[in-house]
Amino acid sequence: MSYLKPLFHHPSLKENKVGYVKADYEGVISTLCAGCGHDSISGAIVQACYEVSLEPHRLAKLSGIGCSSKTPTYFLSNSHGFNSVHGRMPSITTGANMANKHLIYLGVSGDGDTASIGMGQFVHAIRRNLNMVYIVMNNGCYGLTKGQDSATADFGSISKTGESNPYNGIDLAGLALELGASFVGRSFSGDKSQLVPMIKAAMSHPGFALLDVISPCVTFNNNKESTKSYSHVRAHIESTSEFDFVPEEKAIEVDYAAGDSAEVELFDGSKILLSKLAPDWNPTDKFTAVNRLHEAKSNGQILTGLLYINPESKDLHSMLNTSDKAFNAMDETDLCPGSMELEKINQGLR
Amino acid sequence: MNPTNTKDPEYFHKVVDCQYACPAHTPVPEYIRLIAAERYTDAFMINWESNVFPGILGRTCDRPCEPACRRGRVEEEPVAICRLKRVAADNKGEVKHLMPQAPFPMNGKKIALIGGGPASLTVARDLAPLGYELHLFDEWIKGGGMMRTQIPAFRLPESVLDEEVNYILDMGIHTHFNTFVDSMKEVLSKDYDAIFVGTGAPKGRELKIPGYEEAKDNIHIGIEYLADVAFEHRDKIGKNVIVLGGGNTAMDCCRTSKRIGGETVTVVVRSPRKDMKASPWEIEDAELEDIPILNNMPPKEFVVENGKLTGVIFGKVRAEYDENGKRSLIPTGEPDEFIPADDVIIAIGQDNAFPWIERDLGIEFGKWDIPVLDKTTFQSTLPNVFFGGDAAFGPENVITAVAHGHQAAVSIHHFCQGIPVTERLPPFTNLTSQKMGIHEWTYDNGIAHDLRYKVSHEEKKKSLANRKVEVELGFSEIEGFKEAQRCLNCDVQTVFTTSLCIECDACVDVCPTDCITFTANGEEEELRKRLTVPAMNTTQDLYVSDVLPTTRVMIKDEDVCLHCGLCSERCPTAAWDMQKYMYNVTKVYQKDGEKVCC
Numbered sequence: 020m021s022y023l024k025p026l027f028h029h030p031s032l033k034e035n036k037v038g039y040v041k042a043d044y045e046g047v048i049s050t051l052c053a054g055c056g057h058d059s060i061s062g063a064i065v066q067a068c069y070e071v072s073l074e075p076h077r078l079a080k081l082s083g084i085g086c087s088s089k090t091p092t093y094f095l096s097n098s099h100g101f102n103s104v105h106g107r108m109p110s111i112t113t114g115a116n117m118a119n120k121h122l123i124y125l126g127v128s129g130d131g132d133t134a135s136i137g138m139g140q141f142v143h144a145i146r147r148n149l150n151m152v153y154i155v156m157n158n159g160c161y162g163l164t165k166g167q168d169s170a171t172a173d174f175g176s177i178s179k180t181g182e183s184n185p186y187n188g189i190d191l192a193g194l195a196l197e198l199g200a201s202f203v204g205r206s207f208s209g210d211k212s213q214l215v216p217m218i219k220a221a222m223s224h225p226g227f228a229l230l231d232v233i234s235p236c237v238t239f240n241n242n243k244e245s246t247k248s249y250s251h252v253r254a255h256i257e258s259t260s261e262f263d264f265v266p267e268e269k270a271i272e273v274d275y276a277a278g279d280s281a282e283v284e285l286f287d288g289s290k291i292l293l294s295k296l297a298p299d300w301n302p303t304d305k306f307t308a309v310n311r312l313h314e315a316k317s318n319g320q321i322l323t324g325l326l327y328i329n330p331e332s333k334d335l336h337s338m339l340n341t342s343d344k345a346f347n348a349m350d351e352t353d354l355c356p357g358s359m360e361l362e363k364i365n366q367g368l369r
Numbered sequence: 370m371n372p373t374n375t376k377d378p379e380y381f382h383k384v385v386d387c388q389y390a391c392p393a394h395t396p397v398p399e400y401i402r403l404i405a406a407e408r409y410t411d412a413f414m415i416n417w418e419s420n421v422f423p424g425i426l427g428r429t430c431d432r433p434c435e436p437a438c439r440r441g442r443v444e445e446e447p448v449a450i451c452r453l454k455r456v457a458a459d460n461k462g463e464v465k466h467l468m469p470q471a472p473f474p475m476n477g478k479k480i481a482l483i484g485g486g487p488a489s490l491t492v493a494r495d496l497a498p499l500g501y502e503l504h505l506f507d508e509w510i511k512g513g514g515m516m517r518t519q520i521p522a523f524r525l526p527e528s529v530l531d532e533e534v535n536y537i538l539d540m541g542i543h544t545h546f547n548t549f550v551d552s553m554k555e556v557l558s559k560d561y562d563a564i565f566v567g568t569g570a571p572k573g574r575e576l577k578i579p580g581y582e583e584a585k586d587n588i589h590i591g592i593e594y595l596a597d598v599a600f601e602h603r604d605k606i607g608k609n610v611i612v613l614g615g616g617n618t619a620m621d622c623c624r625t626s627k628r629i630g631g632e633t634v635t636v637v638v639r640s641p642r643k644d645m646k647a648s649p650w651e652i653e654d655a656e657l658e659d660i661p662i663l664n665n666m667p668p669k670e671f672v673v674e675n676g677k678l679t680g681v682i683f684g685k686v687r688a689e690y691d692e693n694g695k696r697s698l699i700p701t702g703e704p705d706e707f708i709p710a711d712d713v714i715i716a717i718g719q720d721n722a723f724p725w726i727e728r729d730l731g732i733e734f735g736k737w738d739i740p741v742l743d744k745t746t747f748q749s750t751l752p753n754v755f756f757g758g759d760a761a762f763g764p765e766n767v768i769t770a771v772a773h774g775h776q777a778a779v780s781i782h783h784f785c786q787g788i789p790v791t792e793r794l795p796p797f798t799n800l801t802s803q804k805m806g807i808h809e810w811t812y813d814n815g816i817a818h819d820l821r822y823k824v825s826h827e828e829k830k831k832s833l834a835n836r837k838v839e840v841e842l843g844f845s846e847i848e849g850f851k852e853a854q855r856c857l858n859c860d861v862q863t864v865f866t867t868s869l870c871i872e873c874d875a876c877v878d879v880c881p882t883d884c885i886t887f888t889a890n891g892e893e894e895e896l897r898k899r900l901t902v903p904a905m906n907t908t909q910d911l912y913v914s915d916v917l918p919t920t921r922v923m924i925k926d927e928d929v930c931l932h933c934g935l936c937s938e939r940c941p942t943a944a945w946d947m948q949k950y951m952y953n954v955t956k957v958y959q960k961d962g963e964k965v966c967c
Contacts, residue, residue: 020808025816025881025933027443029902032883042881054873054941062878209874237873237941249871253919 024048036072044068044075046093056208056234056249057087057156061094063211064125064154067218068095078123079115083108083137086163087129087156087234106137109144112151113335119345120336123222124151131161134170134189145198145227150334152221152228155191156208158236159247166239177244192326193312195229196305201332202228203308205323207252208235213323216264216291220325223264223289226332233321246321257315259300259324263292283330291325302328370893370913372922375864378798381950383910384927385860387450390437392772394796394954395419397434397450398860402812404456405853407846412457414467419954421491421537421771422516424529427455428841429520431648431766439857442906443882443929446821448855449844456849458529464536469498469958471541476500478785481561483550486514487767488567488758490537491774492781497540498958499782504561505542508549509600512538515569515759516767518596519618521625522837553726553754563753563781566740567770570759572722576613576715580671584678584713588671591618591716598625598836605630607711611681612636613668614716615645620655622714627658628836634660635708637681639667639698641688654840657826658833667698669705671713680709719764739763746790747777755780775956782957794955803861803947804937810947812861814934816881817854824848858932862950865923867915869944876936876945877901882929885936890922900926 028042044065049058068078075097082088084105091100099122103111108126116124133141133155144153159172166178173188195203202224206214214232221228233252235241241248246255283291283302291302300307308327315322335341346354375381383389387397396415403412416423430451438447478501482489485507493503511517512534516525538544550556556564573590575581581588587607591614597603610631612623615638626634636655638645642664645652656662666683673679683706686698721739726732733741733750740749740756747755757777758770780790803811825842832838844852877885886900893911897904904911904926914923937945 021814021933021935021938023815024879024935025931026818027816027881027929027931029882029884029929030443031902031905041883048935049879049939052941053939054871054875056873058878058939059874062874209872211874235873237871241871249873250918253872 022048035069037074039069039072039075041065041069043097044073044095046091046096049090049093051086051089051093052162052238054237055086056158056232056237057090058093059208059211060154060156060214060232060234061090063208063214063218064094066211066215067222070215071219071222073123073222077121078125080125080127081108081112081115082127083129083132085129085132085161086158086236087127088132090127090156106132106135106140108132108137109140109149109153113144113147113149116149116151116335117341119347120150120341120343121345124149125222126151126153128153128155130155130157130159130169130171130191134191142194142198145195145200145229147335148199148201148226148332148338150225150227150336152218152230154218154230154232156234157191157231157247158234158240159188159245160236160240162236162239166236173246176246177242178240179238179242179245190312190316191231192229193309195231196309196312196327200229200327201226201329203231203327204229204325205231205233205321207233207256207321207323209249209253210256210323213258213262216262217325219264220285220289220291223285223287224328224332225285225287226329226334252321255319255321257320257322259311259322259326260302262324264289283328285330291328302326303330370890370896370911370922372867372915373910373912375912378796378952380910381800381862382796382798382952384862384930385950385952386437386439387434387448388860388952390433391420392433392769393420393775394772394952395434396860396951396953398856398858399951400457401448401450401453401853401856402858404453405813405850407850409457409460410462410464410467413461413464416454416457417464417468417536418956420768421494421774422487422533422767423454424458424533425516425525426768427451427453427458428525428529429516430454430768433768439859439929440855443931444820449821449824449852452824452841452844453849453852455843456846456853459843460846460849468536469540471497471539473498473500473541475502478502478562479560480504480781480785481506481556481559481564483556483564483566484514484568484758484760485509485512485544485546486567486569486758486770487516488760488770488774488777489514489565490534491771492565492567492757492778493542494537494540495775495778495957496781497537497542501785503542504545505538506545506548506550508547510546512544512546514567515592518599519592519621521595521621522599523624523628523832523840524621526837526839551725553730553732557730561753562785563755565777565781566754566756566760567758567774568723568760570719570721570764572720573715574718574720576668576717578668578670580673580678583673583676584671587678587710587712589712589714591622591714592719594714595621595625598629603629608632609680609710610634610712610714611708611710612714612716614638614718615640615647615662615664616716616718617647617651618719619716620647620651622716623655623660624658625836626712626714627660627833631712636660636662637666637668637683637708638662638664639686640696641665644688644696658829665698665701666706672707678710678713680707681713682707721760721763737763743790745776745793746780747773748780748784748790753784775954779957794957797951797953797955797959799951800862800864800948803949808938810861810934812858812947812949813854814858814861814932814947816857816931816933817851819851819855821855822848822852860950860952861932861934861947863912863925863930863932863936864946864948865912865914865925866944866946867917867923869942870914870917870923871942871944872917872919872921873941875939875941879935879939881933881935882931884926884928884930886924886926887917887921888924889920890916896924900924902926904928
């Protein structure tokens with residue numbers, strides 16, 4: 020088995036604006052099962068970071084435990100990284116984010132890491148609108164422990180074990196909408212044309228951006244009767260819109276027919292262009308998003324695309340009016356003003 | 370685009386760039402792997418079967434394979450294929466018992482081979498095992514033709530030449546050396562069933578500019594000069610030597626001169642450096658021996674004083690090219706330059722010469738006095754006469770002569786057996802999976818990032834002192850191994866089975882050179898532009914699958930595929946598999962499936 024990637028790349032590959040080729044955003048060779056959807060998501064992250072000309076040191080990738088949480092090893096080898104304990108990725112990210120608001124925080128989690136052990140962390144990160152991209156690599160099973168149904172497995176879905184799931188699955192996108200997430204998208208590992216611009220938009224969004232990405236477990240949950248298999252997702256996928264992300268400085272050339280298109284300007288001046296496929300849906304209106312989501316679910320469809328975005332999003336730092344300076348740039352006197360200051364604060368509270 | 374027909378024997382053959390570019394289609398990656406495995410004898414035999422002269426070609430081949438090598442498209446330099454061939458020849462064990470064993474039961478047919486060079490020798494080797502009585506005629510005292518007369522011993526030691534020529538002659542060939550054939554009519558009047566002409570391009574061009582007649586004694590024709598030195602008819606030359614010409618013969622002439630008395634040897638070429646016909650490595654080797662190469666200087670006059678050559682006057686030109694790329698040399702107006710010389714060697718090209726073939730025999734000649742031949746069968750307009758090597762279509766190289774020889778042998782055999790000569794032998798092909806277990810291959814699929822290794826040279830002082838001291842020392846076994854590891858194993862093909870693919874994209878994500886795209890089908894020209902990385906090298910094919918369940922197709926651009934096998938390793942359903950493609954030009958003695966080696 021190959022454990023090293025060849026260093027040669029296509030000679031006509033272009034360098035991006037900061038002088039890197041796509042291979043510079045890759046990680047080491049994946050040890051996940053061959054054909055795992057997670058590897059495609061890693062590929063989409065690499066592609067997105069290359070396309071937005073991200074300087075790798077400006078991003079921190081954080082994860083918990085699970086197949087999904089192994090993936091940060093397989094992308095962005097030159098970025099910061101923290102592989103935390105199970106389900107605690109949101110908390111670690113919160114800490115890191117509070118200490119330095121100038122990095123892009125990319126959290127990677129799985130359906131177990133998020134919807135079971137990490138649920139308590141997940142919901143509070145949303146509630147606080149922590150400025151991060153939260154990618155759930157959602158395969159509906161515990162791949163690392165041989166494929167037991169996870170909390171996101173759909174009711175009635177049959178995994179490789181042959182047992183029909185008796186419980187209702189948690190819809191992470193619906194939950195995030197309910198909790199007030201300011202950016203909610205769903206995608207499929209096998210649809211990079213949608214996933215890549217969505218990751219780019221999520222990185223530009225100031226606030227909590229949830230990407231619930233269906234990612235088939237090729238080993239334990241890719242049989243025909245599973246609702247998270249390649250073939251089932253492909254057959255039942257339904258998109259809210261065709262999606263394009265336009266960075267700030269690029270002129271918009273796409274011209275959609277009136278009434279069918281929507282344009283959402285992001286905080287940094289970038290734009291999201293949506294060619295709407297669902298007429299009764301508005302990406303900035305939470306109610307239509309919730310309705311569409313329920314509608315699709317009752318029709319047995321898997322709704323993907325950008326579901327909701329709040330263009331007015333204010334992240335945790337704005338709410339708390341925190342220092343612009345990162346902790347690592349502060350000196351000792353800033354970080355520890357001394358017992359006199361403490362005494363003053365204590366006096367103020369008396 | 371239509372799905373690629375991988376059953377076409379030429380499709381995967383073309384992917385093996387080196388083998389495809391080789392006129393004899395030697396299975397290069399196969400023997401390189403054997404070298405890495407220290408199986409030198411097997412590597413030698415694969416070469417011997419295909420190109421007949423592994424040790425000779427491992428030193429002197431024109432290497433059409435190397436510019437074609439895929440490695441040259443992903444990094445700076447191709448694999449040193451030619452020098453690896455020499456590693457096999459240098460380190461091989463006993464090989465003779467692996468070759469067809471004479472005596473062979475005779476089949477009663479008698480063939481004349483005119484000329485003892487690589488083309489004739491190849492015909493001899495291919496026909497001998499079938500029981501032909503082969504008569505080989507050559508004007509020199511030994512076989513080998515231009516390999517002996519024109520390639521200096523410091524590039525090709527006589528012992529190597531003798532060894533490989535003798536493998537063939539020992540198969541019971543009747544040799545008629547020291548025999549200059551001066552009449553085709555006479556040959557035809559004998560009872561030969563077929564005649565093969567492999568007399569090369571033995572006539573060096575002359576340069577009759579002012580002063581030529583007076584200076585004639587000190588003006589030499591390149592190939593004649595080299596032959597004289599090789600046969601020890603000449604062992605010295607003047608102190609100041611000018612070599613005219615920019616081809617490999619010129620390089621051999623100047624380096625030979627350095628070894629037999631030339632102190633100031635200068636090569637003067639009328640055209641610019643980039644138009645020189647000599648191989649870059651031959652130019653480099655000449656310059657390493659402190660031989661200046663002057664370009665853009667056409668000779669104008671041989672200067673003679675007191676009846677003796679004193680030097681040559683050269684003009685100064687620059688090259689201009691019209692829109693069709695046609696070159697004209699325009700005088701720059703700078704003053705002419707005189708270069709003193711005791712001897713001048715003219716190496717400005719060579720031609721075919723058939724004064725010995727009477728023109729009333731039914732053998733037609735066309736433009737440039739070249740025989741009219743069928744390009745596939747090498748048959749002339751006189752059905753029992755065949756041509757090959759430089760004699761066929763003008764000067765080429767040894768490996769081309771060998772390739773001609775194989776095909777001419779097929780034609781001669783068919784002609785003698787009453788089979789139409791147009792009937793050709795299909796190539797031997799085989800495609801087999803290299804899978805040994807999960808993610809395990811029979812070949813070393815890791816990519817070595819080493820840069821091309823340089824072959825070390827003999828100390829200059831030593832090699833210049835004696836023209837028989839070989840300059841190149843060849844790779845050591847360790848160097849040979851490391852160089853062999855640079856080979857990308859292009860013969861191990863990425864074979865795609867549409868029905869197994871679940872379109873998970875794993876191959877797309879892992880491919881280090883972004884060769885694979887899943888997209889809607891289209892016309893080739895438009896499709897090439899919208900691949901992950903646009904496929905702008907149109908000399909390389911696109912591998913197109915059948916339609917997949919999502920109505921897309923898989924397109925693989927063969928151009929810079931590293932054959933690393935990662936697509937297959939990351940494929941969950943084995944829709945990708947690494948399969949070794951063997952392609953062999955079938956030799957006439959292998960017609961019934963007989964193989965001489967592994």
